[in-house]
Amino acid sequence: MELLSGADMIARFLKDEGVEYVYGYPGGAALHIYDALFRQDDVKHILVRHEQAATHMADGYARASGKPGVVLVTSGPGATNAVTGIATAYMDSIPMVVLCGQVASHLIGEDAFQETDIVGVTRPVVKHSFSIRHASEIPTVLKKAFYLASSGRPGPVVVDIPKDMTAPTERYEYVYPKKVKLRSYNPVTRGHTGQTKKAVELLLKAKRPVIFAGGGVVFGKASEALTDLARRLNVPVTTSLMGLGAYPQGDRQSLGWLGMHGSYEANMAMHHADLILGVGVRFDDRVTNNVSKFCPTAKIIHIDIDPSSISKTVRADVPIVGAANHVLNDMLGLISEREQENRDDLDEWWTSIEQWRGERDGKLYEPAGPGETLKPQQVVEAVHKATDGDAYVVTDVGQHQMFAGQYYKFNQPNRWVSSSGLGTMGFGLPAAMGIKLNYPDDDVVLFTGEGSFQMMMQELSTCKQFGIGVKIVNLNNQSLGMVRQWQDLNYKSRHAQSYMESLPDFEALLGAYGFRAITVRTPEELEAALEETFKHPHELVFLDVQVDPREHVYPMHVPLGSMRDMLLSKTERT
Amino acid sequence: MRHIISILLENEPGALSRAVGLFSQRNFNIETLNVAPTDDPTLSRLTVTTTGDERIIEQITKQLNKLIDVVKLVDLTEGAHIERELMLVKVKAYGAQRDEVKRTVDIFRAQIVDVTPGIYTVQITGDASKLDAFLSAVAPVGILEVARTGVSGIARGEKVLSV
Numbered sequence: 001m002e003l004l005s006g007a008d009m010i011a012r013f014l015k016d017e018g019v020e021y022v023y024g025y026p027g028g029a030a031l032h033i034y035d036a037l038f039r040q041d042d043v044k045h046i047l048v049r050h051e052q053a054a055t056h057m058a059d060g061y062a063r064a065s066g067k068p069g070v071v072l073v074t075s076g077p078g079a080t081n082a083v084t085g086i087a088t089a090y091m092d093s094i095p096m097v098v099l100c101g102q103v104a105s106h107l108i109g110e111d112a113f114q115e116t117d118i119v120g121v122t123r124p125v126v127k128h129s130f131s132i133r134h135a136s137e138i139p140t141v142l143k144k145a146f147y148l149a150s151s152g153r154p155g156p157v158v159v160d161i162p163k164d165m166t167a168p169t170e171r172y173e174y175v176y177p178k179k180v181k182l183r184s185y186n187p188v189t190r191g192h193t194g195q196t197k198k199a200v201e202l203l204l205k206a207k208r209p210v211i212f213a214g215g216g217v218v219f220g221k222a223s224e225a226l227t228d229l230a231r232r233l234n235v236p237v238t239t240s241l242m243g244l245g246a247y248p249q250g251d252r253q254s255l256g257w258l259g260m261h262g263s264y265e266a267n268m269a270m271h272h273a274d275l276i277l278g279v280g281v282r283f284d285d286r287v288t289n290n291v292s293k294f295c296p297t298a299k300i301i302h303i304d305i306d307p308s309s310i311s312k313t314v315r316a317d318v319p320i321v322g323a324a325n326h327v328l329n330d331m332l333g334l335i336s337e338r339e340q341e342n343r344d345d346l347d348e349w350w351t352s353i354e355q356w357r358g359e360r361d362g363k364l365y366e367p368a369g370p371g372e373t374l375k376p377q378q379v380v381e382a383v384h385k386a387t388d389g390d391a392y393v394v395t396d397v398g399q400h401q402m403f404a405g406q407y408y409k410f411n412q413p414n415r416w417v418s419s420s421g422l423g424t425m426g427f428g429l430p431a432a433m434g435i436k437l438n439y440p441d442d443d444v445v446l447f448t449g450e451g452s453f454q455m456m457m458q459e460l461s462t463c464k465q466f467g468i469g470v471k472i473v474n475l476n477n478q479s480l481g482m483v484r485q486w487q488d489l490n491y492k493s494r495h496a497q498s499y500m501e502s503l504p505d506f507e508a509l510l511g512a513y514g515f516r517a518i519t520v521r522t523p524e525e526l527e528a529a530l531e532e533t534f535k536h537p538h539e540l541v542f543l544d545v546q547v548d549p550r551e552h553v554y555p556m557h558v559p560l561g562s563m564r565d566m567l568l569s570k571t572e573r574t
Numbered sequence: 575m576r577h578i579i580s581i582l583l584e585n586e587p588g589a590l591s592r593a594v595g596l597f598s599q600r601n602f603n604i605e606t607l608n609v610a611p612t613d614d615p616t617l618s619r620l621t622v623t624t625t626g627d628e629r630i631i632e633q634i635t636k637q638l639n640k641l642i643d644v645v646k647l648v649d650l651t652e653g654a655h656i657e658r659e660l661m662l663v664k665v666k667a668y669g670a671q672r673d674e675v676k677r678t679v680d681i682f683r684a685q686i687v688d689v690t691p692g693i694y695t696v697q698i699t700g701d702a703s704k705l706d707a708f709l710s711a712v713a714p715v716g717i718l719e720v721a722r723t724g725v726s727g728i729a730r731g732e733k734v735l736s737v
Contacts (some may be wrong), residue, residue: 119588123591124595124599129588184646306639307636
């Protein structure tokens with residue numbers, strides 16, 4: 001039997017749980033824990049420069065690996081700084097465990113120094129939270145936190161740890177709990193057999209079916225089953241932004257992603273479909289446009305592990321609560337015994353789709369010629385080429401995010417990392433760092449803008465300390481591009497606060513941290529800069545790419561319209 | 575439509591605020607709320623009356639069920655059920671009105687539980703509409719204070735909400 005203090009239990013538990021990195025920032029209430037981490041070598045701590053970055057690092061790692069990221073912060077401002085990152089993870093269902101120091105139990109409620117009710121503050125943006133009330137319960141509570149964060153529909157879990165719970169003088173028996181049970185939490189895995197059969201019947205008869213895959217396919221490790229099913233049935237596949245990579249985009253059956261800035265063919269196909277198989281998606285407003293005009297002729301099969309996602313915005317005709325990989329494999333099993341009667345209908349459906357594809361082919365944007373100012377889209381395409389489409393691609397939020405999603409083609413899941421639900425500017429750099437740290441030999445590319453980047457640029461210092469060689473592509477249009485685009489479209493180009501005056505000299509800024517920045521203006525310069533960037537896999541390089549600030553992201557849904565109502569360029573609409 | 579949802583909740587700190595916070599967070603409506611421990615010390619029973627169309631009620635039950643602290647719940651209005659609320663009312667009672675209040679109390683099968691020269695304190699149980707009716711009946715006399723527990727309820731027959 002081993003007696004450990006609460007702080008030592010935390011360090012030891014993290015090791016036993018297989019945690020390699022903890023991202024965090026020390027402070028008074030967390031000091032016992034920091035001391036415990038100092039006295040061991042198994043769990044490594046990454047010191048960020050702002051707690052929000054710690055959560056995004058953990059988040060980036062979680063998105064790439066599927067495992068929960070772990071954050072350690074102190075009470076009060078340490079914990080409140082983490083809130084944006086917790087909310088970001090919550091909106092995108094990302095597994096994360098956030099350990100927050102808290103003032104000592106006897107001070108709670110007295111407005112003590114650095115006291116915040118962080119369980120209260122984070123309540124609407126966590127899957128669950130715990131407060132430690134006795135040091136001896138630390139191993140069990142932590143196990144519950146990891147179990148909750150990573151099972152069912154994943155999400156962030158906060159553990160609030162009053163300082164006296166980690167006091168070095170109080171020692172208790174430590175046993176690593178291999179399993180925990182919560183009587184009120186039994187996430188389903190297998191879907192309802194009758195419903196699954198019904199879904200298969202519909203799929204075998206549909207004339208104009210579309211598969212719509214989301215983050216639930218990526219994080220539910222269901223990409224293979226989904227790809228199998230789609231190919232077996234010859235059904236087109238579109239994904240949500242979160243679902244990029246769930247189906248190989250190089251494949252003929254891929255329609256790209258759908259929604260507000262989704263592809264023309266994906267939105268057209270959805271609108272005309274007679275059957276939509278939604279898997280691990282939540283039909284959010286950036287996908288559906290006006291719900292009452294959404295896919296008027298389609299029956300909807302909706303597979304999701306979270307019952308509350310089903311029929312929340314769009315009524316499902318065949319709801320199936322279950323894990324995507326289980327349900328899809330069940331469907332594959334059922335289909336293998338069946339004749340597919342709708343082959344001819346599907347040929348006709350593909351003819352329509354190919355026609356939609358052809359209508360926009362080569363019309364998406366006008367690339368800059370030699371010596372001209374670069375278009376942001378072509379920068380993404382060039383990076384795609386330079387990385388063989390195989391990099392981890394992380395984004396911040398705004399136009400560059402949409403361009404990255406549109407023009408970097410993903411052939412595998414867990415490679416696209418972007419704050420999709422909350423849309424957190426500043427997410428990109430730390431998220432990319434979290435991935436590069438854990439996958440040092442892979443290329444990790446951050447597409448960012450000068451607006452987003454400046455929200456978290458202090459983390460360059462963390463990159464320096466830990467030698468994190470992310471590749472940063474700053475699509476610099478000297479303005480908050482997406483805000484500006486909306487102002488162009490809806491506010492007669494009154495650019496209220498969407499400009500970025502007094503931008504730093506990025507070469508000098510990066511230089512101050514000992515990194516290289518290359519300013520890029522033309523296609524020729526871009527090619528040379530990219531070659532230089534990816535020559536040294538472990539070196540952080542910052543490309544400050546001056547792009548055309550007038551560029552808009554298209555297609556774009558017409559507000560309050562249906563899926564097919566899109567602006568296609570500054571002068572065309574459907 | 576009005577629904578009565580009864581919830582068995584882990585008797586843990588913060589559990590109640592999670593359940594109640596969900597309503598404001600997701601723009602659901604709470605008309606009454608009643609919460610107390612059960613015979614099982616690890617569980618509280620929380621009863622909420624709320625309104626909404628079918629889609630909203632479905633979301634309310636699903637979102638509540640998703641909370642880790644919610645062990646089980648039932649929408650009592652889906653079947654036959656008994657609903658009760660308890661109310662304590664201080665009513666002005668002097669002169670001729672003293673008898674009038676007493677008569678109204680009898681008609682409603684309520685009880686006078688405390689008396690001063692000018693005030694009756696009345697205890698009444700029933701469903702919400704009965705309590706509303708009593709308040710309208712005594713309003714002309716003068717209501718001084720009202721304390722209602724909010725609705726509590728239980729299903730009729732063999733159905734049991736337990737772990």
